[in-house]
Amino acid sequence: MNTSIYKLLSQSLGFAEKQIEKTIELLDSGATIPFISRYRKEATGSLDEVQIGNIKEAYDKLCETEKRKKFIISTIEEQGKLSEELKQRIDSCWDITELEDIYLPYKPRRRTRAEIAREHGLESLAKIIMAQKSEKIKTSAARFVTPEIPDEQTAVEGACDIIAEWVSENERARNTIRRCFEHSAVVHAKVIKGKETEGDKYRDYFEWSEPLRRCASHKILAVRRGENEGILRVSITPDDDTAIERLQQIFIKGSGETSNLVDKAIKDSYKRLLRPSIESEFAAASKEKADNEAIRIFAENVRQLLLAPPLGQKRVLAIDPGFRTGCKVVCLDAQGNLLHNETIYPHPPRQDSAGAARKLTQLVESYKIEAIAIGNGTAGRETEQFVTNLRYDRKIQVFVVSESGASIYSASKVAREEFPEHDVTVRGAVSIGRRLIDPLAELVKIDPKSIGVGQYQHDVDQTKLKKSLDRTIEFCVNSVGVNVNTASKHLLTYISGLGPQLAQNIVDYRKENGDFARRTDLLKVPRMGAKAFEQAAGFLRIPHAQNPLDNSAVHPER
Structure with a gap:
């Protein structure tokens, strides 16, 4: 392992290099995060599972950067342009943005306007203009007139296209525009004409703007969803005048004809190449930041749900409430095994409250029920009121239980394997009862995205979301x-x-x-x-x- 990686991780995460080294050695040997955090404290200096998870994430990122560096070196070497100085610079670079900036001038190109101008031999003219020393540019341009370049004006325009590309690939210029975005970028959203009715739920963003650095994560996710659905047009822009002025300070060396041409190329480069490129960077970065915040909240909500105190081994009667289709009732033993199921109709339109009351009190007595779990969906409140008003032969605790994801579970392969002879309504009611007995044991059967405890779950990076939720479940299960x-x-x-x-x-x-x-x-x-x-x-x-x-x-x- 490259020891510089340990040093980098130590600096960025604030842990001792020895802690980083030992943790990575354990991870590479196949040890899991829960195992390391609980049983290898002496090796890691008592790092907890969150800290070890952060080390793993940062280490994986650096490994990806290492792979990218090897690819870049190999690509530049194939072009015969890899100097020892350039190789050392790439080797010592660990910032992915800086790395891509170094690589940009060597990246295999599409057939851009600048590339076509180069094919026509106009790079030398571009260098003359960029030097800003010659003021007889038409005389210089006349030498480049060919059948493909009919006149001096066409030659100058082609040379300016090359200069525009040089500006856009210049590291200092790119960093200057990044700073402009950091300080003054504003995110704008505007409704696409004719989509007003279809996109009514995005009305708040039909004519909306906010400084990017102060924009809340949920707003970023909302406008990006609107953009993906074809309702909104979204852009991120800095103060254009300031950005162009900063570029002029870098590249313009005088006030003559050639300096005016460079100025024109700068403005073209900014509008056509630089600003769209940096805007894409900031759009991706702001989306990633918003994703991370949404995923963090989602994972925390899932953690709290999974680690909710279990009722423990009690005999439970569970009710999946409903109006027209009735309330599905199941009786479970202390281990959560299904003993009995049937349907009662205490609500309209059947309104058989007397029959339902008789049946419930009888079930409580027959199956020695100790607690009642009621799903919090449709008719949940009315069912809770009905159940709590009944008189039983013993003291019964009544709980309202979240039924988010119960319908997903009831139609799943897992539920079919557990209850092949029962329909989805029975399986859903069993899930509600078992969530009361032991939330962790029951909820791990459901895709955590279906538990319904996060916003914009379908808009965030799905791979990252799955990894975070899997790690959360792993932490909860192993901590218990x-x-x-x-x-x-x-x-x-x-x-x-x-x-x-x-x-x-x-x-x-x-x-x-x-x-x-x-x-x-x-x-x-x-x-x-x-x-x-x-x-x-x-x-x-x-x-x-x-x-x-x-x-x-x-x-x-x-």
Whole structure:
């Protein structure tokens, strides 16, 4: 490993180089973030899972930059333009924006106006104009007249196209325009003519502008969604006059004819090449920043939902409320197994409140119910009022439970495997009840994007969102630990070192051989090697194990 990477990470993240080095060594050896944060504190200097996650993310980015550097060096070398000085500069550069600026003049070109002018031999004329020494430019241009370049004016225009490209590829010029964007860029949104009715939900952005540096993330995501739907036209612009003035200060050396031509080329370069290029950078950067903020909030909401206190092993009656189709009722045992299901109609249009009341009190008595879970969807409030007004033969706790994603779960392959003989309404009600008993165990079965606790989830970077939510679930599952004798395949999948295949193998082994009596029995599971066992063991619990430490977070290696 390049030791300069450790130094860079140390400087950017504020950790000691030794901590960075040890953490990366552990990650490269196949150790998971939960395992490192809990069982390798002495190696990392007690870094937590968030800090280790940040190291991994930053390290992965630098590895991508390293790959890009190799590609750039190879491309320039093929052109025969790689000097030792240029190679050293690329090698020592770790800023991806600066790296792309270095590469820009060597990038294989499309057939631009400047490229066509070069093909016609006008680069020498461009150099004469750029030097701003000769004032008899028509005389100089006359030498470049050919069948393809019919007159001096055409030659000068072609040379100015080359100068415009030089300006746009100049690192100092690009950084100058970036600073203009940083200080004064304004994001504008305007409705596309004729889309007013179709895009009514974007009315707030029909004629809208705001300084980019003060623009809230949710507004960026909203206007970009409007742009993607073809409703809004969105742009980001700095103060153009200031930007052009700064470029003139860099390139103009006098006030004669050639300086005027350079000035014209600067304005053309800014409008046609530089501003669109830097605008694209800032559009991407502002979108990335907005994505990161939305994903952070989403992940935090998911974390809170997953780590909501479980009711624990209680017998639960769960209700998926409804008006016309009635309320689907299920009775679950303390482990969440389905004992009974039926439908009651306490609300209009059937309004059989007496029959529904009789049925509910009977079910509570028959199945020794200890708590009632009611979904918070349609008719949820009315059902809660109805249920709390009934008299039961014992004290019953009533809870309103979020049913976000229950319909997704009920139609999923997971639900079909669990309840092949029941329809989606029964499965949805079971999910509501189980969320009360153990939110973590139930919600891991659902795609976290379907839990409904974030805004603009379909507008953010989907790969980044999935990675963040998977890491959040992994953190929650491993911080709590799971009972290896009752955990579902879906819960086990998120345990450090396991994954879908090993999780399935554990469930299959459990079915064939009965409960695990000790942690070391896990080594008998097919494909459970020493490495996977090391990573997973500390997060798996065996209640009533022969060794009481097998029901704790103490790792077997201790």
